[in-house]
Structure formats: structure tokens, C-alpha cells
Amino acid sequence: MAAIEFEGRSVALREGETVLDALLRNDEPVAHSCKAGSCGSCLLRAAAGVVPARAQSGLKDSWKAQGYFLACVCRPESDLKVTRVGADAQLGATITALHRLSDNVMQVRLHCDSPMAFRAGQYVSVIREGGLSRSYSIASLPDHGDLELHVRRIAAGRMSGWFHDQAKVGDRVSVLGPSGECFYVPGREDQPLLLVGTGTGLAPLYGILRDALRHNHRGPVHLFHGAVHPRGLYLVDELRHLAAVHPHVEYTATVLQGGDGGEVEVGAIDHVVLNRFPKLTGFRGFVCGDPSLVQTLKKKLFLSGMASRDIYADAFVPSAV
Ligand SMILES: Cc1cc2nc3c(=O)[nH]c(=O)nc-3n(C[C@H](O)[C@H](O)[C@H](O)COP(=O)(O)OP(=O)(O)OC[C@H]3O[C@@H](n4cnc5c(N)ncnc54)[C@H](O)[C@@H]3O)c2cc1C
Numbered sequence: 001m002a003a004i005e006f007e008g009r010s011v012a013l014r015e016g017e018t019v020l021d022a023l024l025r026n027d028e029p030v031a032h033s034c035k036a037g038s039c040g041s042c043l044l045r046a047a048a049g050v051v052p053a054r055a056q057s058g059l060k061d062s063w064k065a066q067g068y069f070l071a072c073v074c075r076p077e078s079d080l081k082v083t084r085v086g087a088d089a090q091l092g093a094t095i096t097a098l099h100r101l102s103d104n105v106m107q108v109r110l111h112c113d114s115p116m117a118f119r120a121g122q123y124v125s126v127i128r129e130g131g132l133s134r135s136y137s138i139a140s141l142p143d144h145g146d147l148e149l150h151v152r153r154i155a156a157g158r159m160s161g162w163f164h165d166q167a168k169v170g171d172r173v174s175v176l177g178p179s180g181e182c183f184y185v186p187g188r189e190d191q192p193l194l195l196v197g198t199g200t201g202l203a204p205l206y207g208i209l210r211d212a213l214r215h216n217h218r219g220p221v222h223l224f225h226g227a228v229h230p231r232g233l234y235l236v237d238e239l240r241h242l243a244a245v246h247p248h249v250e251y252t253a254t255v256l257q258g259g260d261g262g263e264v265e266v267g268a269i270d271h272v273v274l275n276r277f278p279k280l281t282g283f284r285g286f287v288c289g290d291p292s293l294v295q296t297l298k299k300k301l302f303l304s305g306m307a308s309r310d311i312y313a314d315a316f317v318p319s320a321v
């Protein structure tokens with residue numbers, strides 16, 4: 001059976017066990033959240049040994065070249081020497097602003113100790129003192145300096161509750177990343193874009209929308225943002241303003257209940273989108289937020305004619321702990 005060497009200690013892996021589970025079983029404090037290869041929180045580095053390809057899937061090439069891997073999906077077949085990641089992947093950061101965007105969404109601004117190269121729509125893992133780690137999508141543009149995150153309050157949520165109730169300007173966290181491939185790639189500026197998200201799924205879409213405009217995207221851009229109730233919508237005035245200033249941008253707010261049937265449409269967001277656009281051939285799509293909605297929409301967009309290479313998605317997979 002393979003063994004891992006971690007900070008001078010040797011840990012034997014059990015049959016089928018991941019590197020993350022073996023380290024946690026041995027009380028090693030390793031950051032993690034989804035345990036499904038989705039959030040990027042458990043990034044570690046192999047200083048020696050062979051990392052299975054699955055454990056590096058989706059990581060950027062420069063990280064792969066340095067041996068970075070996701071510990072929660074890493075089941076090595078031979079011995080590995082494992083270290084924590086370096087300063088190129090994890091930075092200290094200071095909270096510079098906390099601003100309530102709605103009853104349950106907090107806008108958080110983070111200033112990293114050194115500049116982080118990212119694309120609007122990617123995500124970072126925020127790690128609090130004590131090691132609690134959760135991923136949040138980046139709503140800001142790279143040239144705006146600070147990272148802007150939108151954090152939705154989850155009942156009894158350890159990280160979101162902290163951001164909403166306890167965090168203060170000046171508090172320190174660590175930031176790991178950026179990760180993810182859900183961002184605007186310049187080129188094909190006349191292609192129609194479809195952006196769909198519920199809740200804080202708006203965060204990456206807000207970044208992607210403004211990034212596309214920054215790159216002079218000329219094709220129509222259709223943003224759909226959904227919530228259960230109207231009070232779950234946020235940035236409504238900003239988005240209406242963007243649509244007013246850019247005639248090729250269309251913003252549609254949808255709710256399941258309580259809409260006025262006027263400016264806010266009532267209905268399930270996937271139905272609203274597909275009623276408006278039954279044929280999506282030639283579109284590029286971005287779908288973010290609730291994992292089951294992301295899964296459903298990816299399938300429906302594809303069945304409506306969108307090429308799978310044109311569908312970008314980020315599922316906000318919750319923690320497994
Ligand atoms: C790639 C990625 C990007 C993400 N981007 C964002 C973002 O931009 N904004 C944002 O607000 N969140 C985002 N998330 C989700 C975020 O990482 C956390 O999962 C979320 O903030 C809850 O963490 P917590 O510590 O507050 O709750 P936890 O302490 O982890 O959970 C508390 C309880 O609530 C349950 N729970 C957790 N999440 C949900 C949920 N969504 N619905 C119902 N029950 C839940 C848990 O199972 C647990 O029982 C993203 C996740 C991923 C993987």
C-alpha cells in the first residue's frame with residue numbers, strides 16, 4: 001500500500017483512501033470543503049512521486065508542472081512526498097469592506113498582500129484562522145485591485161455566518177487560487193452570450209458580464225438572475241443601469257413567488273430562459289450557482305443546440321463536513 005510523507009511524518013494509505021482522508025484521519029489540519037474535487041480548497045503539492053491525472057484535472061498548467069493536486073480526489077498508487085502549497089497559490093489578505101447587498105447577501109472586498117492574477121468569474125478558497133475553507137466566486141475585474149465576493153448567508157453556515165455576523169474590516173484571511181474555467185475568453189465578439197444564475201450565482205456572472213463589455217463584446221448579452229422571492233434579488237439597479245447604457249445587454253430578473261409580472265418575471269428560471277430562447281445554436285452560455293440547477297441547465301442548453309464546448313459552468317457544491 002502507498003504511503004505519504006507530510007511535513008516529516010509518514011502516513012500509510014488504506015485501501016482506496018484519498019490523501020485528504022488519510023491526513024485528516026491522522027489529525028493533520030488540512031483545509032478542505034466539498035471533498036468532491038469541485039472547490040479547490042484541498043490543494044497540496046507533491047514534492048516527489050507520481051500524482052494520478054484525476055487529482056490534477058482542471059488545474060492550471062503552471063500548477064500541474066509544480067506538482068499541485070487536489071488531495072480529496074488523489075488516490076496515489078505509489079509513495080508521495082507531500083507539502084503545503086507555496087506563496088504563488090496562497091496569499092494573505094485583509095478584509096477592506098463589508099457591504100450588505102440584500103437581506104442575505106454580503107459583498108466582501110479582500111485586498112491580497114500581493115497582486116493575484118485572475119479572470120472575473122473564477123473562484124478562490126477563503127481560509128480563516130483555524131483552517132476553515134470555503135470557495136467564493138470573483139465578481140470584480142482584475143484591474144480593480146481588491147477581490148469582490150458575494151457571500152450568501154446559509155443557516156448555521158460556519159463561513160457565511162462569520163462573514164455576516166462577526167467579520168470586521170481589517171480582519172485577516174488567506175486566499176487560495178484562483179481556480180475554475182468559467183470566465184469570458186476574448187474572441188468571437190459577435191457571438192450571443194447567455195448568462196444564467198440563481199442567488200449568489202450572480203457573482204461570477206456580474207464579473208463575466210463586465211469583462212465581456214471591457215473586451216468590447218458586440219453580440220447580444222442576455223443575463224437572467226433568479227431568486228425565490230423578489231427580496232432575494234440584488235444589484236437590480238446596477239444591472240438595469242448596465243442594460244440601459246449598453247443596448248445589446250438585456251437583464252431579466254426572475255422569481256418563483258411574489259413577482260409583479262412586470263419587470264420581474266415569475267417562474268422557474270430554466271423555463272423562463274428556454275421560453276425566451278428555444279433555439280440556442282451559436283450561443284455561448286455561462287451557468288452558475290445551485291448545483292442541481294447548473295446540472296439541469298447544462299443539459300437543457302445542450303439539447304437546445306448550444307455546443308458543449310460553449311457551455312461554461314460553476315456549481316456551488318456545498319461542504320461535505
Ligand atoms: C466553486 C464554488 C464557488 C462558490 N461560490 C460561491 C459564491 O460566490 N457565493 C456564495 O455565497 N457561495 C459560494 N459557494 C458556496 C460556498 O463555498 C459555501 O459552501 C457556502 O458559503 C456555505 O458555507 P458555510 O461554511 O457558511 O456553510 P457550512 O458550515 O459548510 O454548512 C452549514 C450547513 O448548511 C448546509 N449547506 C451548505 N450550503 C448549502 C446550500 N447552498 N443550500 C442548503 N444547505 C447548504 C450544509 O450541508 C450544512 O449542513 C461556492 C462553492 C463552490 C464549490
Ligand code: FES
Nearest residue numbers: 033034035040072
Ligand atoms: S476540491 Fe478537495 S475539498 Fe473541494
